[in-house]
Amino acid sequence: MISLVTIGQSPREDVVVSMFGDSVPASVIEAGALDELDFSEIAELYPEPGDQPLVTRRRDGSEVVIGK
Numbered sequence: 001m002i003s004l005v006t007i008g009q010s011p012r013e014d015v016v017v018s019m020f021g022d023s024v025p026a027s028v029i030e031a032g033a034l035d036e037l038d039f040s041e042i043a044e045l046y047p048e049p050g051d052q053p054l055v056t057r058r059r060d061g062s063e064v065v066i067g068k
Contacts, residue, residue, distance in 0.1 A: 001027040008056030008064070009034045034058070034066075042066065 002025055006012050010032035016024055034042055034056070047053045047067030054066050 001029065003029045003031065006030070006032045006056065007034070007054055007066070008032050009037075009059040011059075012057070032059075034064075 004010075004012070004016065004019075006015065010030035012030060012032070016028060016030070020028075034045075037045075039058070042058070042064050045066040047065060051067030054068050056064060056066065058064055
């Protein structure tokens with residue numbers, strides 16, 4: 001079993017394909033730190049002054065910026 005965690009939302013087929021190509025193991029489990037959050041909750045994580053910005057994606061493919 002292989003578990004993949006993203007700072008955004010899962011699934012991230014682009015990341016899985018870049019790691020495994022056409023040979024994706026059947027036992028891959030994906031999870032995202034933002035999986036349970038809706039757009040307004042993610043917007044509240046926008047970087048504040050002094051934060052490091054992290055750029056990631058939502059499940060729909062849209063890009064979001066959150067603060068570290």
